[in-house]
Amino acid sequence: MSTRLAYFPGCSQHGTGREFDESIRAIAGRLDLQLDEIPEWACCGATPAHAIDPAADRALGRWNLGQAAKCGDVPVMTGCASCFARLRSARAHAGSDQRILHIAQVLGEPAMRERLKAAVVRPLTGVKVACYYGCLLTRPAGPDAIDDAENPRLLEDLAGLLGATAIDFPLRLDCCGASLALARPDIVHRRSGRLLAMAQARGAQALVVACPLCHSNLDFQQVAAMQAVGAQGEIPVLYLTQLVGLALGLEARQLGLQRHFVDVPALVGA
Amino acid sequence: MSHTPPAGATAASPLHERIAAASGENPARCYQCGRCSAGCPVADEGDCQPHQVLRLVQLDDEAALHALQPWLCVSCNTCATRCPQQVDLSAIMDALRVEAIERGTAPAAAREVVAFNQVFVERVAARGRLNEGELGAHFNLRVHAPFKNLTALPGMLVRGKMRPPGGSIAGAVEAMRTRKEPQQP
Numbered sequence: 512m513s514t515r516l517a518y519f520p521g522c523s524q525h526g527t528g529r530e531f532d533e534s535i536r537a538i539a540g541r542l543d544l545q546l547d548e549i550p551e552w553a554c555c556g557a558t559p560a561h562a563i564d565p566a567a568d569r570a571l572g573r574w575n576l577g578q579a580a581k582c583g584d585v586p587v588m589t590g591c592a593s594c595f596a597r598l599r600s601a602r603a604h605a606g607s608d609q610r611i612l613h614i615a616q617v618l619g620e621p622a623m624r625e626r627l628k629a630a631v632v633r634p635l636t637g638v639k640v641a642c643y644y645g646c647l648l649t650r651p652a653g654p655d656a657i658d659d660a661e662n663p664r665l666l667e668d669l670a671g672l673l674g675a676t677a678i679d680f681p682l683r684l685d686c687c688g689a690s691l692a693l694a695r696p697d698i699v700h701r702r703s704g705r706l707l708a709m710a711q712a713r714g715a716q717a718l719v720v721a722c723p724l725c726h727s728n729l730d731f732q733q734v735a736a737m738q739a740v741g742a743q744g745e746i747p748v749l750y751l752t753q754l755v756g757l758a759l760g761l762e763a764r765q766l767g768l769q770r771h772f773v774d775v776p777a778l779v780g781a
Numbered sequence: 782m783s784h785t786p787p788a789g790a791t792a793a794s795p796l797h798e799r800i801a802a803a804s805g806e807n808p809a810r811c812y813q814c815g816r817c818s819a820g821c822p823v824a825d826e827g828d829c830q831p832h833q834v835l836r837l838v839q840l841d842d843e844a845a846l847h848a849l850q851p852w853l854c855v856s857c858n859t860c861a862t863r864c865p866q867q868v869d870l871s872a873i874m875d876a877l878r879v880e881a882i883e884r885g886t887a888p889a890a891a892r893e894v895v896a897f898n899q900v901f902v903e904r905v906a907a908r909g910r911l912n913e914g915e916l917g918a919h920f921n922l923r924v925h926a927p928f929k930n931l932t933a934l935p936g937m938l939v940r941g942k943m944r945p946p947g948g949s950i951a952g953a954v955e956a957m958r959t960r961k962e963p964q965q966p
């Protein structure tokens with residue numbers, strides 16, 4: 512039976528994170544997920560709204576929850592970690608019982624794990640990945656976060672389900688520099704460079720992320736980030752949904768892999 | 782940590798009361814263990830450590846409103862997750878930024894971060910959604926650096942990651958226009 516979700520793409524998914532949206536839609540087709548895009552969704556306000564203008568944060572949150580309700584009594588699902596955090600906050604402020612889910616949680620639900628396992632046609636056997644959570648997937652802590660705030664396993668479990676091996680990655684919960692990308696790229700490069708260099712040094716063939724801002728800081732900014740920490744080489748950065756898509760036998764173009772700045776080699780079976 | 786903020790903090794109230802009222806947090810709970818700073822990804826990038834910002838608030842030292850550190854805070858929430866006293870320092874950082882803007886005390890070193898935040902909110906208020914290209918262009922104009930980050934543009938265009946803004950979301954623009962401005966402390 513198909514699972515219906517009210518889909519909140521978020522602004523990045525129309526721009527720099529376009530392939531996240533593409534890969535979410537592509538795997539949804541294979542996993543019998545019906546995505547109803549929320550009509551006239553607005554920007555979640557991201558970090559800047561709550562940072563300097565709480566009224567803007569609240570206004571956008573109320574608007575988005577109202578629009579989501581138009582999809583009926585189904586959970587809201589988003590791929591963006593920041594949208595996820597803002598929607599959770601809006602729900603808490605509204606005292607609403609609307610379920611807000613991140614795509615990783617949807618994939619991690621017991622029934623979906625079974626569906627996923629059954630749909631794998633190209634297991635990623637032998638592929639070593641570093642799973643990166645960053646800040647807002649597991650924080651703020653709470654039963655509605657995707658997993659435990661300090662010791663999450665969800666991304667590693669999902670990678671394992673696809674046949675891949677998740678390496679130990681102590682920086683997996685450390686922020687990439689997030690929204691400082693435009694104003695203080697130097698800080699973002701130092702933060703992201705450290706992550707990339709560690710993943711690489713520990714033998715990961717790819718970094719797996721579930722946030723468009725993480726992806727931009729780690730993929731688009733990778734050359735500068737590596738330079739900032741004196742590291743060399745490159746490491747591809749995949750969205751969780753692209754990793755899933757590869758295991759499901761989808762083609763690189765269907766998953767938007769050609770949009771990356773760091774090439775994704777065929778090592779992951781594409 | 783939910784608690785009842787001191788009711789009726791005014792512009793003349795001591796700093797800790799104003800921040801408590803705006804953030805819903807109680808700065809007095811902090812016993813300066815430094816756990817927040819230990820996990821903070823930007824603790825070593827600014828002019829003081831996050832727990833020191835909180836100490837300034839406890840001391841009613843208005844220097845907290847002039848500090849760079851709150852502007853480097855990326856709201857990653859690590860501090861709040863780990864605080865043994867359940868103080869949400871990220872919410873206190875929000876309150877400090879809001880008041881620093883209201884009082885015009887944000888330091889010169891934070892100019893670009895302030896501009897980014899303001900331009901972001903303005904763009905969302907204008908369209909209801911954010912177009913990253915527009916954000917970049919307006920940010921550059923605001924900080925008088927028209928060519929900043931411009932070398933990134935061709936790569937973005939080739940990959941289809943930079944597209945012209947679509948229309949506006951009228952309802953969201955209206956919701957933003959009629960939003961209640963943050964209450965003056």
Ligand code: SF4
Nearest residue numbers: 811813814815817864
């Ligand atoms: S972790 Fe909590 S108690 Fe410790 S210094 Fe930070 S805010 Fe204070």
Ligand code: SF4
Nearest residue numbers: 821854855857858860
């Ligand atoms: S929320 Fe801000 S102060 Fe707290 S750990 Fe993250 S960057 Fe540091």
